[in-house]
Amino acid sequence: MDRHEFAAPGGTSTSGGGSRRTFLKPSDDHRPRTGPLVMEERGGKAVSGEEGTVFYNNPYTGMAIRSQRARLPIAKNRNHILYALEKYQTLIVVGETGCGKSTQVPQYLLEAGWCADGRMVGVTQPRRVAAITLAARVAEEVDTLLGQDVGYIVRFDDATDNETKIKYMTDGILLREMFTDPLLSKYSVLMVDEAHERTTNTDILLGLLRRIITVRSDLRVVISSATLDAELFRNFFELNETNDQEKNTSTIISVEGRTHPVTVLYTKTSVPSYLTTTVETVLKIHQDEMPGDILAFLTGQDEVEEVCKKIREQSVRLKNCDKLWVVPCYGSLPPREQMKAFESTPHGTRKVVIATNIAETSVTIPGIAYVIDCGYVKLRALNPKNGIETLMKIPISRSSAEQRAGRAGRIRPGKAYRLYPEEQFAKLPQSTVPEIQRCDLAPTILQMKALGIQNIHRFHYLSRPPSASVICAFELLYALGAVDIKCLLTNPLGIQISEFPLPPMHSKCLLNSGHEDFTCSEEMATIIAMLQIQDIFITPSGGGGARHRADVSRRKFSVEEGDHLTYLNVYTSYVDHKRSKSWCDENFLNYRGLKRADAVRAQLVALMKRFGVRMLSSRGDIGATERITRCLVTGFFSQAARYHYTGKYLTVKEDYPFSVYKGSAVMFSSDYPKWVIFTEVLADSIRDITVVDPQWLYELAPHYYEFGTDNEIAKKRARKGNEDNENNSDEDSS
DNA sequence: GCGTGAACG
Structure with a gap:
C-alpha cells in the first residue's frame, strides 16, 4: 500500500508539494504504520463506575507523524545548504526540533567563511533558555569558551565579546538591536529559529527582515520551521515577481529528524470530563501497555495538580504491575521541581508527566512513548467586547495536536491518545491563530513606530492583525501621549515610553x-x-x-x-x-x-x-x-x-x-x-x-474622561470613535 | 472559599 494513504489528516500538505525545490532523493522507509484497530477494555474497569473510554484507531487516517517526504539527516545536507545560500537569499530549513538544524547550520556557515569579514551569524530563538543552551552546546562542538567565538545575549545576560562570530539571542533582543542598527549591518546571515511558533516578536522580525533583504542583497536569511508553514515563509520571502523560476530568491530544504511513527487513537464518543478520562487512560496504559513513560497535556496548573492527586490515589490499588511515578510540570513550578520531569526513570517504574502546554514547545521531556491529549489549551486573546486581553480555554488546532502527539515518537514508535472523537479533530482549525492576531497590539505597534515604520497598515505582515485591535492600540497610545493625532511617535515621550x-x-x-x-x-x-x-x-x-x-x-x-x-x-x-x-x-x-x-x-x-x-x-x-x-x-x-x-x-x-x-x-x-x-x-x-x-x-486624564453625566461620557465616547476613524484613515493615506 | 497557558525586552 502506498504510504501516502496513511497521511495524517492534517499532514497531507506535506506530501505533494510538486513545485517545491528539493535537493534530495526519496528514502526507503517502509516501516509499518498501523496500530491496533480497537483498544479493548482489558482488566481494570473504570474506577468511577461509568463505562471505560474506548479508543480506536482508523488505519486509513491514523497518523504517522514522520513526514512522508524524502529527507536526509542534516549532516548530509551540509553542501546543499551552503550551495543554496550562494544562490538564494532566503532559505527555509524544514525539520522537527532536535534534528540539529539550530546547532549545525551556524557551524556550516562559520566553516564556509560567512564570518570571515568580521560580521556575525545571528541565530534568534523565541525563548531565553533555548538561546543559552544552544550557544553552550555549539561552543562545545566548536571547542571554544562560551562567550568568545560562540556567545549569546538575552535580557540581563550578555555572553559575547567583540570577537563573537556565532551569536544566539532571543528575537526580542534582535528587535531592540534594530533601534540602533536598523539594517543589521553586523550580520552576514540571520537564522530565525522556531518561526512556525509565530510569536509576535518572530512575526515582526520576519516582516522587518523581508524589508531589509530588499536593501541589503548581501544579507542571507535562514528560516527554520516545521513542515506546515514552509510554503508560507518561502512565498513571503520570495522577491522574484516573474514566472522565471530560475530567478527565485527563496527556497526550501527539508532535513530528517530523529522521529518515529506514532499511532493515534481517538475516543469513540466525546468524553464528559477529560480530567477523569486522563486519570483513567493513564491507569489503563500502565496496566496494558509496554514500558515507556507517559506525558499528558492539560490546560492549567489546577488541572495538573488535581489529576496528579487522583492518579496517586488510584494507582495505589493497582496490583501486579510496575510502580507509577507521577510528576507535575507547569511554568510557575520552581525550576528544581520542573527538572524532575527530566530525571531518568528508575527500573521497574513508569514515569507519568502531567503537564500544561509548556511541554508542547518549551521543554522536551525524554523517554516519552505515550501521549494523552485533552484537546484544549489556554490562550491569551483580546476580548472584542472590552478591548482587554484575557486568558481563555479553547480547543487546540490540528497542528498543535500533531505537535503533542509527536512527543510520543522521539525514542521509538509511540502512541497518542486523543480524548476526543476523530470527527472533532477534523473540525479543528488547521493552525493556531498567530499571536499577533489575538493579543493587545499597543506594545507591538509602539515598538514598530520606534523602529521607524511609518505606516503600520502597510507593513508587510506574515499575518495581518485585525484592524479593530490596531485601532484599539492606537487609541491607547494616543491617550498615553505616545503618538500624536497623526499617529506619529511623539518626541520625547513616545520614544522614551517605547524604550x-x-x-x-x-x-x-x-x-x-x-x-x-x-x-x-x-x-x-x-x-x-x-x-x-x-x-x-x-x-x-x-x-x-x-x-x-x-x-x-x-x-x-x-x-x-x-x-x-x-x-x-x-x-x-x-x-x-x-x-x-x-x-x-x-x-x-x-x-x-x-x-x-x-x-x-x-x-x-x-x-x-x-x-x-x-x-x-x-x-x-x-x-x-x-x-x-x-x-x-x-x-x-x-x-x-x-x-x-x-x-x-x-x-x-x-x-x-x-x-x-x-x-x-x-x-x-x-x-x-x-x-x-x-x-x-x-x-x-x-x-x-x-x-x-x-x-x-x-x-x-482629561483628554480621556470628561466630568459630568453618563450622557456626556457617551457623547465623548462617540466623538472619540470618530477620531479613531480619522486616525485610521490617516494611517491608510500616509 | 477560590483561582493564574507558555514566553520576550
Whole structure:
C-alpha cells in the first residue's frame, strides 16, 4: 500500500508539494504504520463506575507523524545548504526540533567563511533558555569558551565579546538591536529559529527582515520551521515577481529528524470530563501497555495538580504491575521541581508527566512513548467586547495536536491518545491563530513606530492583525501621549515610553513619577518592577495549615489602598530583611520572583535616569500614598472601574462587568471601594487593584474622561470613535 | 472559599 494513504489528516500538505525545490532523493522507509484497530477494555474497569473510554484507531487516517517526504539527516545536507545560500537569499530549513538544524547550520556557515569579514551569524530563538543552551552546546562542538567565538545575549545576560562570530539571542533582543542598527549591518546571515511558533516578536522580525533583504542583497536569511508553514515563509520571502523560476530568491530544504511513527487513537464518543478520562487512560496504559513513560497535556496548573492527586490515589490499588511515578510540570513550578520531569526513570517504574502546554514547545521531556491529549489549551486573546486581553480555554488546532502527539515518537514508535472523537479533530482549525492576531497590539505597534515604520497598515505582515485591535492600540497610545493625532511617535515621550522593556502604560507611570506633583520615582520603580512578576505570594499546594498560614501572611502585607501599595510593602520589607531567602520562605513570598524584581528594578532605574527622571522617594511623607496612586492613574486611567450593587465592577469605558480576584488586597477591607483602577485581568476577574478618587481620573486624564453625566461620557465616547476613524484613515493615506 | 497557558525586552 502506498504510504501516502496513511497521511495524517492534517499532514497531507506535506506530501505533494510538486513545485517545491528539493535537493534530495526519496528514502526507503517502509516501516509499518498501523496500530491496533480497537483498544479493548482489558482488566481494570473504570474506577468511577461509568463505562471505560474506548479508543480506536482508523488505519486509513491514523497518523504517522514522520513526514512522508524524502529527507536526509542534516549532516548530509551540509553542501546543499551552503550551495543554496550562494544562490538564494532566503532559505527555509524544514525539520522537527532536535534534528540539529539550530546547532549545525551556524557551524556550516562559520566553516564556509560567512564570518570571515568580521560580521556575525545571528541565530534568534523565541525563548531565553533555548538561546543559552544552544550557544553552550555549539561552543562545545566548536571547542571554544562560551562567550568568545560562540556567545549569546538575552535580557540581563550578555555572553559575547567583540570577537563573537556565532551569536544566539532571543528575537526580542534582535528587535531592540534594530533601534540602533536598523539594517543589521553586523550580520552576514540571520537564522530565525522556531518561526512556525509565530510569536509576535518572530512575526515582526520576519516582516522587518523581508524589508531589509530588499536593501541589503548581501544579507542571507535562514528560516527554520516545521513542515506546515514552509510554503508560507518561502512565498513571503520570495522577491522574484516573474514566472522565471530560475530567478527565485527563496527556497526550501527539508532535513530528517530523529522521529518515529506514532499511532493515534481517538475516543469513540466525546468524553464528559477529560480530567477523569486522563486519570483513567493513564491507569489503563500502565496496566496494558509496554514500558515507556507517559506525558499528558492539560490546560492549567489546577488541572495538573488535581489529576496528579487522583492518579496517586488510584494507582495505589493497582496490583501486579510496575510502580507509577507521577510528576507535575507547569511554568510557575520552581525550576528544581520542573527538572524532575527530566530525571531518568528508575527500573521497574513508569514515569507519568502531567503537564500544561509548556511541554508542547518549551521543554522536551525524554523517554516519552505515550501521549494523552485533552484537546484544549489556554490562550491569551483580546476580548472584542472590552478591548482587554484575557486568558481563555479553547480547543487546540490540528497542528498543535500533531505537535503533542509527536512527543510520543522521539525514542521509538509511540502512541497518542486523543480524548476526543476523530470527527472533532477534523473540525479543528488547521493552525493556531498567530499571536499577533489575538493579543493587545499597543506594545507591538509602539515598538514598530520606534523602529521607524511609518505606516503600520502597510507593513508587510506574515499575518495581518485585525484592524479593530490596531485601532484599539492606537487609541491607547494616543491617550498615553505616545503618538500624536497623526499617529506619529511623539518626541520625547513616545520614544522614551517605547524604550522601556515594559507595556506602555507601565512606562508612562515611571516617566511621570519624578514630576513635582508625584515625587515618588523610587516607589514607582518598585511597584512597576513588582508588576512584572506573576506570583509574588506563594500559595502552598498542600491542604489546610500551610495554606492558612500563607493567607495570614498575605493579609499582613496588605493595605486597604490596594495591591500596588501592598506590593511596595512586600518589596520594602524584603529589602529591610536583607533580601533573605529564609525570610521569604517564612512569609510565603516568592524569593526567585523578588530577586527578579530586583534585577528588573535596576534596569528600569537606569533607563529612568537616562531620561532625566529625578529619583525621589516619598517614603514617610504625608500624602505619599495619594501621590503614588495619582501617579498610577496617569498610566492606567483607561483601566478604571466603579462598584456596582451586583457585587461586580463595571469598567468606566465600556461598562464591562468584572469580578474581583479573590486574593486582591481590596478583598481584605471591610467595604468594597467605589472606584478603582486595575492593572491585570484574568478571565473575568480583575487583579492588582488600587482604590482611586474618581476626581483624579478627570483631573489626570482629561483628554480621556470628561466630568459630568453618563450622557456626556457617551457623547465623548462617540466623538472619540470618530477620531479613531480619522486616525485610521490617516494611517491608510500616509 | 477560590483561582493564574507558555514566553520576550
